[in-house]
Amino acid sequence: MFDPNSVTYNVVFKAYNQNGQYKDVVSLFRKMMELNVKPSCYTFPMVLKSCGKLSAICEGQQVHSIVTKNGFITNPYVGNTLIEMYSGVGESEQAYKVFSEMSLRNIVAWTSMINGLISCGHMELARNLFDLAPEKDVVLWNTIISGYIERKDLETAYQLFREMPHKDVMSWNTMLSGYASNGQIEACEKLFKEMPLKNVFSWNGLLSAYAHTSRFFDVLTTFQQMLYEAGVLPNDVTLVTVLSACARLGALDLGRWLQVYAQRRGYGGNIYVENALVDLYAKCGEIESAIYVFNGMG
Numbered sequence: 001m002f003d004p005n006s007v008t009y010n011v012v013f014k015a016y017n018q019n020g021q022y023k024d025v026v027s028l029f030r031k032m033m034e035l036n037v038k039p040s041c042y043t044f045p046m047v048l049k050s051c052g053k054l055s056a057i058c059e060g061q062q063v064h065s066i067v068t069k070n071g072f073i074t075n076p077y078v079g080n081t082l083i084e085m086y087s088g089v090g091e092s093e094q095a096y097k098v099f100s101e102m103s104l105r106n107i108v109a110w111t112s113m114i115n116g117l118i119s120c121g122h123m124e125l126a127r128n129l130f131d132l133a134p135e136k137d138v139v140l141w142n143t144i145i146s147g148y149i150e151r152k153d154l155e156t157a158y159q160l161f162r163e164m165p166h167k168d169v170m171s172w173n174t175m176l177s178g179y180a181s182n183g184q185i186e187a188c189e190k191l192f193k194e195m196p197l198k199n200v201f202s203w204n205g206l207l208s209a210y211a212h213t214s215r216f217f218d219v220l221t222t223f224q225q226m227l228y229e230a231g232v233l234p235n236d237v238t239l240v241t242v243l244s245a246c247a248r249l250g251a252l253d254l255g256r257w258l259q260v261y262a263q264r265r266g267y268g269g270n271i272y273v274e275n276a277l278v279d280l281y282a283k284c285g286e287i288e289s290a291i292y293v294f295n296g297m298g
Contacts, residue, residue: 004037006038006039006042006043009028009029009032009037009043010040010042010043013025013028013043013046013047016028016050017046017050020053022049022051022053022054023050023054025046025047025050026047026051026054026056029043029047029063033066038070041072041075041077041078044063044066044072044078044081045077045081048063048078048081048082048085049081049084049085051063052088052089055088055089057089057091060085060089064098067082073098073102074102074103074104076104076105076108076109079098079099080108080109080112082095082098083095083098083099083109083113083116084116086098086116087113087116087117087119087120088116092116092117092122095113096117099112099113107133107135107139110129110133110134111139111140114126114133114140114143114144115143115147118143118144118146118147118150123147123148123151126144126147127144138164138167138168138170141160141164142174144160145157145160145161145164145174145175145178146178149178149181149182154178154182154187157175157178158175161175169197169198169199169201169202172195172202173201173202173205175191176188176192176195176205176206177205180205180206180209180212183212183213185209185213185215188205188206188209189206198230198232199232200232200234203222203226203232203234203238204235204238206222207219207222207226207241207242208241210222211244216248216249217249219241219245223238234265236267236270236273239258239262239276240273240275242258243255243258243276243277243279243280244276244279244280246280247279247280248283250284252280252284255280255281255284259277259293262277274293274294275297277293278293278294278297281293
């Protein structure tokens with residue numbers, strides 16, 4: 001590079017991050033420091049993210065020291081990334097130390113810290129911090145509810161869900177998926193009916209609930225309602241779920257129709273849909289069709 005500055009490095013850091021070249025980010029940052037190029041507030045989040053992705057805690061701590069030395073520890077964006085990095089490698093105490101030292105803790109910082117505590121298994125501490133948060137947006141509410149769902153404490157999750165002052169469709173889907181993944185079909189159906197707005201992820205949640213409890217006929221009837229009554233277009237997850245139900249029921253004709261439909265909707269080359277088709281044809285004894293789809297994959 002000719003007379004590089006932080007802007008030049010940041011462009012390269014961004015490209016490396018987007019391509020998953022996290023080791024290159026760390027290596028280039030080391031070279032940047034050797035050349036005494038002064039980093040900016042935009043540099044550190046990209047480097048810290050790479051350290052987190054690599055679980056490179058030693059390198060992350062070194063970057064943390066440079067952050068402090070250069071006076072960026074009070075920058076909310078940098079602070080949030082530090083919290084995420086430490087939480088991602090299980091260093092919740094270090095993450096909380098960063099959080100407590102932040103002079104400006106916005107809603108993103110509170111959410112990052114609470115999510116970090118949840119990911120480290122400290123649900124009670126996360127709840128205590130949630131209760132202390134000066135403001136709570138939909139993302140923060142969804143975060144704490146998801147934490148209880150992961151612990152399979154659906155009673156507390158639902159209690160918080162009901163306390164939410166404002167719910168978006170993601171809030172409803174989060175609770176719906178919680179019931180679906182834990183096999184609580186009646187609660188899932190009840191919540192689905194109450195939803196003021198449903199998108200493809202809402203329908204996928206109900207379809208998944210039926211599939212996980214082997215109610216394959218319900219998968220097919222719900223899919224028909226989704227298409228013809230609600231007018232919601234399926235995605236690849238929907239198609240895989242319905243194709244799997246067809247395979248279990250031996251519904252070959254519907255499976256063939258779904259193959260044509262998937263191709264028309266642009267999912268003909270989707271690896272997950274194609275795998276589901278191969279499975280369908282194999283289970284239905286249509287070996288030639290299974291081989292045909294298999295040979296066309298990739």
